[in-house]
Amino acid sequence: MGQVKVNGHTNGHNGLNGVNGHSKEDYSSFLTRHRPQETYSLTSIEPESFYGKLRTLYANKVLKTQLEQLKKQGSYDAFKLKWHPVYDVRRLYGGKARTDGIPPSLFWESDVGKWIEGACYFLSSPNAKRFSHACEFDAAIQELVDMIEKAQQPDGYLNIYFTAVDQEGRFKNLRDLHEMYNAGHLLEAALAHYRYTGSRQFIDVMIKNVECFMNQFGPAENQLHGYPGHPEFELAILRLYSLTQDRKHLEFAKYLLEARGVKRDDQNGETYFVWEAKQRKDEIVAPTMDTIEDVWYHQAHKPIHDQEDVLGHSVRAFYLLTAAADLGGAFLNDAKRLWSDAVDNKMYATGGFGTEPRFEGFSPIPHHLPQSTGEGGCYAETCASIAVMMTSERILSHELSGKIRDVLELCLLNNTLGGGNLEGNQFSYANKQASWGNEDEIRHDWFEVCCCPGNVSRQLGMLGGYTWSVDLDEDKKTINLNIYLLLSATRTIPLPNNQSATVTMKSDMPWNGATQWDFKAPEGWKWNVRLPKPDYAENIKVSESTEEVQPGFLTLSLASTSSLTQSFNMPIRLLAPHIATGQDTLTVARGPIVYTAEAYDNEAIEAAYKHFEGVGITSNTTFTEIEEIIHGIPVILLQADQSAYALNELKDDQAYRVVGKDHLARSWRKLDKGIKFVPWFARANRGGKGHLRTAFLRADEALAQS
Amino acid sequence: MGQVKVNGHTNGHNGLNGVNGHSKEDYSSFLTRHRPQETYSLTSIEPESFYGKLRTLYANKVLKTQLEQLKKQGSYDAFKLKWHPVYDVRRLYGGKARTDGIPPSLFWESDVGKWIEGACYFLSSPNAKRFSHACEFDAAIQELVDMIEKAQQPDGYLNIYFTAVDQEGRFKNLRDLHEMYNAGHLLEAALAHYRYTGSRQFIDVMIKNVECFMNQFGPAENQLHGYPGHPEFELAILRLYSLTQDRKHLEFAKYLLEARGVKRDDQNGETYFVWEAKQRKDEIVAPTMDTIEDVWYHQAHKPIHDQEDVLGHSVRAFYLLTAAADLGGAFLNDAKRLWSDAVDNKMYATGGFGTEPRFEGFSPIPHHLPQSTGEGGCYAETCASIAVMMTSERILSHELSGKIRDVLELCLLNNTLGGGNLEGNQFSYANKQASWGNEDEIRHDWFEVCCCPGNVSRQLGMLGGYTWSVDLDEDKKTINLNIYLLLSATRTIPLPNNQSATVTMKSDMPWNGATQWDFKAPEGWKWNVRLPKPDYAENIKVSESTEEVQPGFLTLSLASTSSLTQSFNMPIRLLAPHIATGQDTLTVARGPIVYTAEAYDNEAIEAAYKHFEGVGITSNTTFTEIEEIIHGIPVILLQADQSAYALNELKDDQAYRVVGKDHLARSWRKLDKGIKFVPWFARANRGGKGHLRTAFLRADEALAQS
Known part of the structure; x- marks a missing residue:
């Protein structure tokens, strides 16, 4: 390939060396592809710009609000493993168990994990010093990591509920009870924490936790062949592999994707969730399930390669597809196929996904997109749009496509950004296209299951990583710069021999289509730039001649020190x-x-x-x-x-x-x-x-x- | 009142005298109101007319098809109480139990009952001799009644599944397992059988069966306070009361309506279905139920008087409202209120009801009426339109309303008639407004749960009873004739002193708005006629002057022997x-x-x-x-x-x-x-x-x- 990866780890960390080397046989591009979570800190977003002001809001106010809510909710302290009234599910629901049998505290690790992750991104951004509560956040992160470390069991197991309340319940219900989902979010938090602090404290805890899962689950005869009911762990393990470069992490993530929806002889010819449910002899089912075989809600009804339509819970679907796209190979095709089904047939104009409040998911029917409860439902969960952003970005890391870029930007600027108010203290979960009856489409302080608010913070925290991607061609001394988002920012691009290049972008987007760039690279280097050609743009003018090599992107070459302007109309x-x-x-x-x-x-x-x-x-x-x-x-x-x-x-x-x-x-x-x-x-x-x-x-x- | 009821019992039977007399305190009009099931045989529908040809089709071909299907299905012989493979629910569904826990054989009594009832109506119609298979039907009816009589247990209990398969299951789950629903249909069949044959064989069995229920269920402390999960028994018991005039039958029907949805201290403050489910300690729920408290699908979430919206399963809703309308009093208001909600807000143009295939019911959302699966669902079950016809007719028996008449006619001529093909050998259950995807909107030979085909036969069998109603005012020697349907038929009207009157109607409806009447009554009598003034009719001309006393009906007076014509345009x-x-x-x-x-x-x-x-x-x-x-x-x-x-x-x-x-x-x-x-x-x-x-x-x- 002749290209090397710009790792971009903050504080100069160059990754943990894995035990095993890695071969290029299947997923050779994996370690060389751009990742927003590794590159965001190389981009400084102009604080006075539109996006910069939003980031300041999130850094100064939203993260603070969310920290206070986590403390109020109980999740902040829950790693102390003490009893909390929320664990008494029957008391909580007025004597009625939720039909899915899931106490809301079963999401607490993920809430805390997303907050740590988002905070670490903001704190390690180039302009972190300007954020109001940086010291308070640092202390909270440290306190949480200390508690998490103490909560880990000797065998590496780490889950609040199944340690403090129901030890017998461990690993008994991967379909519903979110052990892998929570571990994935804590792992993502630990990766962000490691890159921010350079400390191995948290990541070592999580690597030990991953090993605990790897001992239990896998393809071998003496293992259980499970995978998460709510995908997330897969994508987190792949991110772990990008850091550790430890082949067994890649293999484990690959196993989680490959095992999904596969019937096995040693599971009585059933898929894992069906076999597992029969082991439990229980009848607890998701609201979509007519029988325990009915696991399309979990995207586990058939192997991913065989799934023709995107079905079920929207966030689960796109967390799964994010991992699939990241892994690449045949799984990339799955991600593209199901992404197209969602975007072409099941997307609201606002970049929202999911029609059915009953199961937070897609209508199975193409173009069945009622706008309100009164029309038959509308959900458009904030997290679902974020998940589509994540999958879109992973597909773009393999191949540029203007349509995918447009959707990424649409989801970001509409249904994702709208997930929080502009005062930084209220959030939305569902985002209906129209209000109806006695409903009020307003935001709320917090939610019993509170996945969305922290998710928006994460995305804005690593916004620099979504802005553009860079590949270096050292042989040809070429900096390949792919621009995803038009905004005002400067990126440093480390080059060999302690050299570096910078690109500064000043844009009036998202309000006006005027953007200018200044490129500075050492003598002898040149730039190969791909500019977005948005579907909504008319009369696009670029100061240099361009070619549409990849659909929806304009390619041009520039000398080491250059300027460039682009303008278009947005009627x-x-x-x-x-x-x-x-x-x-x-x-x-x-x-x-x-x-x-x-x-x-x-x-x-x-x-x-x-x-x-x-x-x-x-x-x-x-x-x-x-x-x-x-x-x-x-x-x-x-x-x-x-x-x-x-x-x-x-x-x-x-x-x-x-x-x-x-x-x-x-x-x-x-x-x-x-x-x-x-x-x-x-x-x-x-x-x-x-x-x-x-x-x-x-x-x-x-x-x-x- | 000065009016006496024209009972119209075939073969001159004048009703079974009840043990108790009846007071007029609450429901004084009950015994004097017109009932199609009692009066159909007084009307001879012209065989060569549109409706007459349809009736010939049903009498000669449809009833024959249905009898053969009942034999093939197994329900015909099931009263022998032998084992049948269908009872092994797990085998039947490929090892998977239905989530509602209901084997399809739990509807078999109702299938057989509706066939007997329909056959009896046709066989006792004035032109029965012309029907092809009359002797075969007579023999089948007798064989079935003999089997049913033998299947009855010493205590009066009569249910195939809970005698042959699961005796422990009796009276344990009124919500789901249809013991009362089936008994209701057998009772309606027995009433038709008694009127047709004059034999008490079947009706005595069913009165004993009703007593078995009355021993078990009722308001008293030593009784269970249950009512049917699928209404039907209520309306059948009321029909029984109209025959027996036994006050305890009225009281029992009244109890069934009054107890519904009421929380009781002696049921731990719960409604019956909730209390009963807790007694069973089971979790089997209908597809609409999030918890066992969630019984709106069964119209049992609150007392009928408190139900503001028509909710849940469409057929259940309107079987319940048929009884409510029949009983009258405050329950008539309930029927009118919920009828209006259904007709104004939840009706397809074809007189179809029910959007949701998942639970065969109403969308809770007014005007949410998707036309096809592709738009989000459409059901419009044949039985639901029949049930709305039934409720409409019961409301009309209290008070005339053109709007209600129009809906009755709309339901009959569109979604009800369309429930069978015109060859008499295939039927439809759901009636989607548009086909979609790979679906074909064609009819089928039979259904696993086969409520609809027999229901259409019943309606056409008693069509003469739906055509018009008569009240005599003996003091004023006035025959009040209310015309519901414009068709070609002759009706005999028994008068005191062995006199009689006749009205002959010749109509080009439903194709053209020209109708003429000949009235013949003994000297001294006069006619008070109410003609329909359909909403779709324009330029209505009547040969006599009329007055719109009741909305949507034109009233006129005629001498004992008179003629009349009406015409209107139907652009x-x-x-x-x-x-x-x-x-x-x-x-x-x-x-x-x-x-x-x-x-x-x-x-x-x-x-x-x-x-x-x-x-x-x-x-x-x-x-x-x-x-x-x-x-x-x-x-x-x-x-x-x-x-x-x-x-x-x-x-x-x-x-x-x-x-x-x-x-x-x-x-x-x-x-x-x-x-x-x-x-x-x-x-x-x-x-x-x-x-x-x-x-x-x-x-x-x-x-x-x-």
Whole structure:
């Protein structure tokens, strides 16, 4: 290949040397591919830029809020292994057990893990000194790591509930009880901690914990052949391998992916979850399960290579596919195939995924995308969009694709960013496209199962790693720079012989398509740059001539010290969903930003038409852009220049009306003003009652009537 | 009141005298109200008319098909109480138990009961002699009744499974295991049998069986306070009371309605189903149940008087409401309230009810009416439309309402009639509004749980009872005749002193709005007639002057011997669903007949646009009427005079398109022909692959484009 990897470990750590060497036979590119978690700290994001301000919010306020919530929730102290009332599931649910048999504390390790991981990313970012609570966070991280270390059992086992409460329950129910899921998040935290501190304290605990799992689980006859019910461990183990380069970690992650959904003779011809459930002789099932064989919710109904449709729990699906894409080979094809099914057939305009609140997952039906509870459900969990970002980034690390980049950016700037408010103290879990009935689409302080808030922090913490990737071609002295996100940042690129290069990017995105770069490399080096060619961009101009070598990316070559500019227009677009949705609606978008309308900006209209039900806009609507600062974050709101329309009311007792009869004819009433739209991510930030709608009826026929 | 009931018992039986007299305190009108099951045999439906031909089909072919299927299924012989492989539930489902724990044989008594009941109605109709298999049916009925009599246990208990297989299971799970449901259907069969034959053999068995239940269940301290998980027993007991006039039967039915959903101190403050489930210590739940407390699927989550929305399993809901309406008083209000919720908010254009295949029930969300599996579900079970007919008729027996009459007729002529093919040998259970994916909307020979086919037979068997109702005012010598259905028939009306009157109706309905009547009554009597004023009728002309005393009915007075004509226009209507459905579609209707389009009539269009997805028609479409005979039944097909349109295809990999960009703009392509429509009930009768669509996209904007 002639290329070497820029490891980019903070503090100069160059990785733990594994016991075994690694061959290139199957997954030869694995160790040389870019990873955001290894490279984020080489990128300094401009603090006064849009993304920089968001990062400051997360570093100064969100992480602090989350730490306080973890302490209040009990998870912070839970590693002390003392009794906590939450463990008494029957008390907690008013005497009723959850049907899935899962106490919410079974996610506590992951909540704490994600906080540590996110905090470590922020604290090891180039501008960490400017963050308000850095010392407090450092102390909390140390205290947590000390508690975690003490909570580990002599055999390496590490899980709060199955140590403090139910030791007999260990390894009995991988399908539901999240031992591997939690271990994965703690492992990711330990990897971030090692890169931040250089201390092996936490990572050694977790390597010992991984070995505990590896003793128990694997393909050998004397092992159980299990894998996680909620994927996560796979992707974490692969990240561990990228650090340790210990072949047995690669093999274990590979085993976890390969064993999934496979029927084995030594499991009575069943898959692991079915065999395991029969061993338990229990009947506890997920809400989607008609029988214990019914494990599509867990993506364990068949081997991954045989899965044609993306099914089940959205976050589980994309954590699994992140590992699959990372591993590469045939698993990369699986990730691409199922990613396409999700993005082409099961995605909301906001980059949200998951229709079914009942199981937090995909409708099995392509383009079945109801917008609200009233239409039959909508979920769009924050974590699911993050998981799609993760998978997208892993696929991009193998091959550039503008469509995948566009989706990564869409998920980031809409459903992921919208997972937190702009004051840094409230969060959303489900993100419905429209409110309905007595529901209010507002954010909340915390959740009983609180996966999403910490997940947003992690993504913003390592945002520099998502911004671009670098490959060096030392033979040709070429720096290959692939730009994923247009924002304002500077990246240092270490070169051989203690040399380095830098690239500085100044961008008006996501609000305007003007970006400029300054490249500086030592004499003799050159740059090979791939710029995004977003699907939403029009009239793209680049100051150098380019070629579209990879679809959706513009390639150009530059001398060692160069400048570059790119500009494009981002006309406001009205998006209509696929015919098969059965929805004849328009959604407003501008560049990568998708808009929604809130009662807050449209009081009169929403008061007359609750949740904007029956309200439409026309295809020829134009807009005035309004710059506004919401809690310190600059945004552009859009005021429609044309009045909205409302369908004339129908009799309430009339399920059907006869077209053409005057008293029942469908007709539109012109309202006296246009609708004002706010970026989806910035919704529910200025008060208001949480009534909103994203997709409006297309009222083009009203034009003919008027 | 001054009115006496025309009992109309066949063979002159005037009812069994009950042990107790009856007071008028609460439900005084109960015994004097019209009942189709008591009056059908007074009406002779013209064999060569539309309805007459359908009845001949059912009498000659459908009943024969169903008898053969019952024998093949095993239910016919099951009353011999021998072992049958179906009882081994685990074997049957390939080793997997149904999650509801219900072997399909637990419905067998009801299948047999409905067949006996339907056969008795046909055999005791005025034109029974013309039916082909009358002698064979008589013999089968006698053999079944003999077996049923022998299967009864000394204490009156009568249930195949809980006698032959699981005696310990008796009365342990009223929620799921259908002991009361089955008893109800056998009781209805026995009532029909008694009226047909005059023999007390079957009805005495069933009265003894009812007493067995009454010993066990009731409000007293030493009784269990249960009621059926699948309502049916209530309405059957009320029918029994109308025969026996035994007050304790009324009281028992009243108890079953009053106890439902009530929490009791002597059940640990729980409702019966919750208490009962806890007694069993089991976790078997219906697919809708998150916990054992979650019994809205069974309409047992709260007392009937407190139920605001119609919820859960559609057939259960309307069997319950049929009893509620029949009993009257406050329960009549419940029936009217929940009927309105169903009809106004949860009804398909075809008179179908139930969105959710998963639990055969209503979406809890008003106007959430997806048309196909691809849109998120559609069920519209045949039995549910029949149950709504039953409830509607019971409400009409209290008070006339044109809207309720219209719904009764809509349900009969569309989703009920469509439950069987026109060859008399195949049936449908679910009736989706559109086909989708690899599904074919065709009928089937039989079903594992086969409630629907026998239910259609019953309705057609007693059609004369649904046609009209009569009240005599002896003091004023007035015959009050309320006409529900316009068809060709003659009714005999017994009068005091061995006199009688007759009314003959000749109608072109459901195809044309011309109807004429001849009335003949003895000198001194007069007629007070209420004619339907259907919502779909225009330019109604009646040869006498009328007054709309009750909404949707035209009242007039006539001398003892009179004639009358009514005519109205039935222009083809295009129906648009309620805004809240989110569906901008048009459905074709003509009078009470709703139309659908099949691939059979529209091969080229359907071949190009599978399942007619993306195909639209415009609001100004006109039609040519085509008279056709399908398997002997005359129907009118409709050929659209304007070409249909199809949305121009979208890229398959595009979840959203940008409006206004040429290559992605929404636009319509004019097809080279119009769509041909067939009555919904007559669909899937002439071959073809079962691809169909009922609601087409409204393509009005295409008019502006062309």
